[in-house]
Amino acid sequence: MPTSIIIADDHPLILKGLKDFLIEKEYNVIASAKNGKEAFTLIKAHQPEIAILDIQMPFLTGLQVAKKCKEENLGTKIIIITFEKSEEIYKEAKSLDVYGYILKEFAIEEVEHCIDNVLQKKSYFSPELIEYLEIKQIPKELEILTETELRVLQLTAKNKTAKEIADIIGCSPRTIEKHKSHIRSKLKLSSNANSIAIYAKEQEEFLSKYT
CATH class of the missing domain: 1.10.10.10 (Winged helix-like DNA-binding domain superfamily/Winged helix DNA-binding domain)
Known part of the structure; x- marks a missing residue:
């Protein structure tokens, strides 16, 4: 069965571009949302394998959605997409067990590789982010x-x-x-x-x- 995915972004062009790409790659995009509240409702209703969320959205941010999923023990693995290169956001994402963190400028290039890692229960954070923050990951x-x-x-x-x-x-x-x-x-x-x-x-x- 194709991997089930829900995507959320308040930018229509980014949302459409990501959705079209994932469908072309034969992923099962169950639904898409334009804000965090709608995204969480969809995740709770469908419990997809993966949710790809913009970090800045109305009502709930991507990280707030991730927090609610963790609090309710939902099995959906969260991937965050963002323009933000922030160590604070990086650390918060790690603390919330976010599986993926992709920079938007590399989203199409990296999302497939990120999904592959997540399905193997491995985290994936954009190499450009790691390099930018000069983060040394624990072996x-x-x-x-x-x-x-x-x-x-x-x-x-x-x-x-x-x-x-x-x-x-x-x-x-x-x-x-x-x-x-x-x-x-x-x-x-x-x-x-x-x-x-x-x-x-x-x-x-x-x-x-x-x-």
Whole structure:
């Protein structure tokens, strides 16, 4: 079955252009809306796989629609399209579990690739936005580690020994070594004794929140 999509934009030409493109690419565009309130009503009624929303719309913004969808546990994945290159908006979008963030000037070029990523449950943010904001994204592999493993990695980056880490976390040095073994396995690091320390140092800026 074609991917079901609802689109919303208060600019008629942009809305028509996006709709025509998606239909041409054989997506199932269920409906389109000209404001945020209408968009949310349609999402709630049809619960499409994806909703592509302009960020600035009357009644409700794209992010306000995303917030309402999150509050009501709707499964629709949200893609935002905007001219805005704002770190504040970027961070808010991330906090609302928005899956895609496309700059309007690249919308037609990027939307298909963005949808493909979203269908695989991967987020997609315009490379131009990331480059503009100079955002360093957290390496994907860190997401597969447990909170304790991340803490061990973070303390390793600070040159703590297994015994020192064990004292801080409140367990035995042997347990810490087991955690390190799991980290090596998950991250596919070599069995070299220094491999974790080297990796931890390379990712220290991302691990700093686990202090």
